[in-house]
Amino acid sequence: MTEVPRHDVRMLIVDPVSRRVAGAAFADLPAYLDANDLVVVNDAATLPGSLAARTAAGEPLELRLVGALAGRRASAIVFGAGDFRTRTEDRPLPPALAAGDELELVAWSDRDGPAAARARVAARSPVSPRWIELDLDGGADDAWRAIYRLGRPVQYAYQREPLPLWSVQTAYAARPWAAEMPSAGRPLTWELLLALRRRGVAIAALTHAAGLSSTGDPALDAALPWPERYEIPDATAAAVAAARRRGGRVVAIGTTVLRALESAATVEDESSRPIAGGVRAGAGTAELVITAAHRPRVADGLVTGVHGPEESHYRILASLLDRATLADATAAMIEGAYQPHELGDACLVLPGALAVTERRHRLA
Amino acid sequence: MEIRGTAALVTGASRGLGRALAGELAAAGARVVLVARTAAPLDDVVATLRGRGTDAHAIAADVADKDAIHRIAGQAAALVGPIDIAIHNASTLGPTPLRLLLDTECEDLEAVLATNLVGPFRLTKVLAGSMALRGRGVIVHVSSDAAVAAYPRWGAYGVAKAGQDHLSRILAAELDGSGVRVLAVDPGEMDTAMHAAAIPDADPATLARPDEVARRIVAMIRDERGAPSGARLEASTWTQAEATP
Numbered sequence: 153m154t155e156v157p158r159h160d161v162r163m164l165i166v167d168p169v170s171r172r173v174a175g176a177a178f179a180d181l182p183a184y185l186d187a188n189d190l191v192v193v194n195d196a197a198t199l200p201g202s203l204a205a206r207t208a209a210g211e212p213l214e215l216r217l218v219g220a221l222a223g224r225r226a227s228a229i230v231f232g233a234g235d236f237r238t239r240t241e242d243r244p245l246p247p248a249l250a251a252g253d254e255l256e257l258v259a260w261s262d263r264d265g266p267a268a269a270r271a272r273v274a275a276r277s278p279v280s281p282r283w284i285e286l287d288l289d290g291g292a293d294d295a296w297r298a299i300y301r302l303g304r305p306v307q308y309a310y311q312r313e314p315l316p317l318w319s320v321q322t323a324y325a326a327r328p329w330a331a332e333m334p335s336a337g338r339p340l341t342w343e344l345l346l347a348l349r350r351r352g353v354a355i356a357a358l359t360h361a362a363g364l365s366s367t368g369d370p371a372l373d374a375a376l377p378w379p380e381r382y383e384i385p386d387a388t389a390a391a392v393a394a395a396r397r398r399g400g401r402v403v404a405i406g407t408t409v410l411r412a413l414e415s416a417a418t419v420e421d422e423s424s425r426p427i428a429g430g431v432r433a434g435a436g437t438a439e440l441v442i443t444a445a446h447r448p449r450v451a452d453g454l455v456t457g458v459h460g461p462e463e464s465h466y467r468i469l470a471s472l473l474d475r476a477t478l479a480d481a482t483a484a485m486i487e488g489a490y491q492p493h494e495l496g497d498a499c500l501v502l503p504g505a506l507a508v509t510e511r512r513h514r515l516a
Numbered sequence: 517m518e519i520r521g522t523a524a525l526v527t528g529a530s531r532g533l534g535r536a537l538a539g540e541l542a543a544a545g546a547r548v549v550l551v552a553r554t555a556a557p558l559d560d561v562v563a564t565l566r567g568r569g570t571d572a573h574a575i576a577a578d579v580a581d582k583d584a585i586h587r588i589a590g591q592a593a594a595l596v597g598p599i600d601i602a603i604h605n606a607s608t609l610g611p612t613p614l615r616l617l618l619d620t621e622c623e624d625l626e627a628v629l630a631t632n633l634v635g636p637f638r639l640t641k642v643l644a645g646s647m648a649l650r651g652r653g654v655i656v657h658v659s660s661d662a663a664v665a666a667y668p669r670w671g672a673y674g675v676a677k678a679g680q681d682h683l684s685r686i687l688a689a690e691l692d693g694s695g696v697r698v699l700a701v702d703p704g705e706m707d708t709a710m711h712a713a714a715i716p717d718a719d720p721a722t723l724a725r726p727d728e729v730a731r732r733i734v735a736m737i738r739d740e741r742g743a744p745s746g747a748r749l750e751a752s753t754w755t756q757a758e759a760t761p
Contacts, residue, residue: 296591321586326599
């Protein structure tokens, strides 16, 4: 599987109301949205969260950061020897770590070389011995410096070469909170964002600490997605309320945005007036796990990657689509050879998107 | 833009105008990230700013290094939040004494372009998207009269600065209406190490002080009417628009 260039991403359109499915280019997105609509993106930058390390006894490890640092404290999943080229489920188990253990961080390019930074295990999760908290040496500035000097993006075995950090960033990324790229926004170029604005579509951001998608540890993977931190600015909560008032649709760019919006759902707007499908501004932790039974209260539409029935993202599609439409969409993805995985093609689920056949030709 | 509460990034911040700009922004209440190639002098500047009770952070990196750009942007946003003000101040003359263009090594021209033009382009590319999404931001390119006048021996530097001026104007045109302002500012001749390297026999008494120039540039950042996006301003002659209430 190869990375689909950002400008060439295809998009399968699925309309849960008309139950129709059609193929399009991602660059056609503005044609499917109206001046009343609101697009919400996740502006978290992707961390260089994969770190090469070893124990005091010299045993090699990989640490994968679960989210942003809190001061110099990091939360990480520990893998044994090897790197992303080995499938996560095939990676050897790491040696057991305990609070107080010293770890040496090393450069990926020189794993047997001198320690480039040091860290100490602060705690081990009761969920799994592979989930640890660790303190990097020095203060927060030193900790971030070490991570940006030594880390590289978390990636998986379908990629053969290490991804450069720039390749896993969206065009509007800011704070590095995401363990993996909020990838639904990957094809959103500024050409497209400005075209959306020209069309009158509002664009707002939230920051959601998108976590790891796989650890290879059945106990940990069964608990995915874990609680994830998010922050919704006042302006974004107001934009959601405004879209509601003018009868527009709220379109989440990515499942992380959907999770944050649904976790912050409220029935009051910023002035405590009743509103159906508003969101509370502020920081929070998303605990909600979206399943087929969940009925979204805030988001009307979703842009996501292309996912098969074995993936957790499929449950999210099932929350937005009836069974027959989901089956049609899945068949169309297979027939059209849409590229799955986070650097592949896209899928837009949007009520009204395919209500009128001429609609997607309206944009001159 | 009101400076208090913003997050600002200044390149070339270990000395001269960059150091003065970082100090001025920090004093005005910004959380400031200082970028420079060499850690030790940069750490000294940051220690001084912190000693004044301001929020300052050091990132040792070379803006000419492609691989450093996301390291700079990521660390900066982690430490002070999404960047609101970016000042591209780092620049190089290339080898001194300055040479005629026909005597300039191709690699030296490329290195000057990398620091003075391509580096700012790359860093803006990473920082400006978040500014445009949030509808606020100011990007300042520190320019030079060598960007406009054709001074013999200032070829590599002048070409890069002229390119940066135009980079500034095109970015401003593309970001029109986004809430992001893009400026080019000619600071004039200042009493700095760089000026001394270029013109060793200049009389320092005739040169502007970096602190005074930094104050004027920060006033431009505040003054949306007096320093509109796309403008190329001269610090020595610029006057503030009437203060808006």
